[in-house]
Amino acid sequence: MSAKQKQAAGITHDGVFYPLEDLNAMHDSMLYIRRFEEKAGQLYGLKKIGGFCHLCNGQEAVCVGLHHAADEKDYILTSYRDHGHVLARGSDPTAVMAELLGRAGGIVKGKGGSMHMFDVERNFVGGNGIVGEQVPVGLGLGFSSWYKDDGRVTIAIMGDGGINQGAVYESFNMAALWKLPIVFMVENNQYAMGTSLDRASAETHLFKRGISFKIPGMQIDGMDVLEFDKKMGEAIAHARSGEGPILVEAITYRYRGHSMSDPATYRSRAEVDEWRSGRDPIARLEAQMIEAGLATEEEFKQRDKDIKKDVTAVARAAEAQPEPDASELWTDVYTDPIEGAYPYPVKVG
Amino acid sequence: MSKITYREALNQAMCEEMERDDRVFLMGEEVAEYNGAYKVSQGMLDKFGPKRVIDTPITELGFAGLGVGAAMAGLRPIIEFMTWNFAILALDQIVNAAAKMKYMSGGQYSVPMVFRGAGGSAARVGAQHSQSLENWMANVPGLKVVMPSNPADAKGLLKAAIRDNDTVIFIENEINYGDVGEVPDEEYIIPLGKADVKRTGSDVTLVAHSRMTGFALEAAEELARQGIDAEVIDPRTIRPLDENTILASVAKTNRAVVIEEGWRFAGIGAEISARIMERGFDDLDAPVARVTGKDVPMPYAANLEAMALPSVAEIVEAARVVCGRA
Ligand SMILES: Cc1ncc(C[n+]2csc(CCOP(=O)(O)OP(=O)(O)O)c2C)c(N)n1
Numbered sequence A: 001m002s003a004k005q006k007q008a009a010g011i012t013h014d015g016v017f018y019p020l021e022d023l024n025a026m027h028d029s030m031l032y033i034r035r036f037e038e039k040a041g042q043l044y045g046l047k048k049i050g051g052f053c054h055l056c057n058g059q060e061a062v063c064v065g066l067h068h069a070a071d072e073k074d075y076i077l078t079s080y081r082d083h084g085h086v087l088a089r090g091s092d093p094t095a096v097m098a099e100l101l102g103r104a105g106g107i108v109k110g111k112g113g114s115m116h117m118f119d120v121e122r123n124f125v126g127g128n129g130i131v132g133e134q135v136p137v138g139l140g141l142g143f144s145s146w147y148k149d150d151g152r153v154t155i156a157i158m159g160d161g162g163i164n165q166g167a168v169y170e171s172f173n174m175a176a177l178w179k180l181p182i183v184f185m186v187e188n189n190q191y192a193m194g195t196s197l198d199r200a201s202a203e204t205h206l207f208k209r210g211i212s213f214k215i216p217g218m219q220i221d222g223m224d225v226l227e228f229d230k231k232m233g234e235a236i237a238h239a240r241s242g243e244g245p246i247l248v249e250a251i252t253y254r255y256r257g258h259s260m261s262d263p264a265t266y267r268s269r270a271e272v273d274e275w276r277s278g279r280d281p282i283a284r285l286e287a288q289m290i291e292a293g294l295a296t297e298e299e300f301k302q303r304d305k306d307i308k309k310d311v312t313a314v315a316r317a318a319e320a321q322p323e324p325d326a327s328e329l330w331t332d333v334y335t336d337p338i339e340g341a342y343p344y345p346v347k348v349g
Numbered sequence B: 001m002s003k004i005t006y007r008e009a010l011n012q013a014m015c016e017e018m019e020r021d022d023r024v025f026l027m028g029e030e031v032a033e034y035n036g037a038y039k040v041s042q043g044m045l046d047k048f049g050p051k052r053v054i055d056t057p058i059t060e061l062g063f064a065g066l067g068v069g070a071a072m073a074g075l076r077p078i079i080e081f082m083t084w085n086f087a088i089l090a091l092d093q094i095v096n097a098a099a100k101m102k103y104m105s106g107g108q109y110s111v112p113m114v115f116r117g118a119g120g121s122a123a124r125v126g127a128q129h130s131q132s133l134e135n136w137m138a139n140v141p142g143l144k145v146v147m148p149s150n151p152a153d154a155k156g157l158l159k160a161a162i163r164d165n166d167t168v169i170f171i172e173n174e175i176n177y178g179d180v181g182e183v184p185d186e187e188y189i190i191p192l193g194k195a196d197v198k199r200t201g202s203d204v205t206l207v208a209h210s211r212m213t214g215f216a217l218e219a220a221e222e223l224a225r226q227g228i229d230a231e232v233i234d235p236r237t238i239r240p241l242d243e244n245t246i247l248a249s250v251a252k253t254n255r256a257v258v259i260e261e262g263w264r265f266a267g268i269g270a271e272i273s274a275r276i277m278e279r280g281f282d283d284l285d286a287p288v289a290r291v292t293g294k295d296v297p298m299p300y301a302a303n304l305e306a307m308a309l310p311s312v313a314e315i316v317e318a319a320r321v322v323c324g325r326a
């Protein structure tokens, strides 16, 4: 196929036409996230990244599909498993990597680390470390859109474990009561740390959790980026229409342990392989594109090489940055610094 | 004596008490099949079965309240918070239910239970996962607050906490879980409300709890090299506070430094130094000094995190100041 033909070409999925340009962008974004996470894992192994580090390998289609479907002005907030989302949102990968490394040029100046990515310019509201905490905060962002009538939608993301927190249901009720423009999205990756879905949830069809609040629910295959983008687009349109919130359950899987210290012995190799080789979102899109004659295996191999090179360069640039200046310890505690904060050292006598 | 880790000591305390009293059960996130996020409950599911070692959903407020109700009905719950950061979600049940039930019911109901888990700063986990909340807990009448600094204390104090007829807040230290120490082979209990003199000295009293006890002992070694003989006291129980042991030491040394990992404002050091001022004023040759965590949320970057935490050097410096040697 000539370059010109390819341009006019694309894939139609469930009635939606995805031009080649979009397909390439989605593919590369997913692959970039995968390679970025692998690099983060390596740097953690080398003790250059510390603390908790939660990778999202396997969940890339959810990140990329969501951010493709959402508007730039929409608010997005998630848990500590945030690298993929912040990258999909278009934030600077060097700043994200520098954050992981605790450097001055980190996306939050090195103050937050892996769990606390924020990007105010892209309406990316964290990076929140306490399970479920971001859901009521998302309620408030949604409320502000109702109050200001600014046409934004808030996408509040939680895990299959997080959806059991009581504050989630308080949020569901208020969001439905006041018809706030919110998409509550559960990333059901089947496990909350070592606890499988069925050991923690009486109702395992998580999209039904909004029923008693009259919140409609959708379950979407989160291993298929086109399907996820399309359905997520519908969910966001529903929230934007003024009809009130909607609950989306993304069916997905995390390939790695919960965090770097988790050997994940609570599940079988075969189970992981089944998702990895049977449903991998990147392999799936590549197969679809090859079948449509839009790309070849060789081209994908080359792009993978290029992306790996990019990620390595990003890591190198981030590592070359200095640590934050010591004075940063004391900044950002208050907007207007207060009287009576303790300086240090405190003089005695 | 056997050498075991802090985490094994806690495990032994729970196992011994569960063998002794079938009203005792352990509940929390990942305590059973995963053997505990920090492996404190290793092997307990196998030993006691799923009725007494119970995994919960991530619903801190709910299962904290479950513990309160079960305790009121005569059981002896041990409710584990994966870390105390997450107990913040359960504060209503801890502060408004557990702590006050006895008083509000005119003595009709008591809440004999333990809330336990890892507290204090962990390493490089940022603002929401690194903080010391013992002063919040110790502020509440009706609660007892225990913070062991080594394996032997951890075991003896946890056994006492489980047998206690009131609600005990038992705050372990995440960084100390792997520490090894000598623990008696025979059964023993360490009563709540008794401080321990970890090192005797005559020039200055260092009061420190939890992980800071180790820092104070290190500082005492350095001070000894500099010709200052420090006494180190670990209160072990923050509430009730054994002020007599602290005051007796200050009566001898006439100088004190109080060390804590948490924030300075209304912290444990504020309480202890106020008590020394109130009851030991005439013994003091210098104002009491405090060494604390800096007055900021915990940063992630390695250099900033190191600055935010109290250090051995800061303790040495404060001791020199109160001894007039700075
Ligand atoms: C309130 C609270 N309790 C416990 C934890 C510890 N913790 C961190 S992640 C996690 C599991 C969350 O699982 P899930 O919501 O399914 O999200 P996933 O990690 O799978 O993305 C737990 C228990 C926490 N951070 N906050």
Ligand SMILES: [Mg+2]
Residues within 6 Å of the ligand: A159, A160, A161, A187, A188, A189, A190, A191, A192, A193
């Ligand atoms: Mg999960």
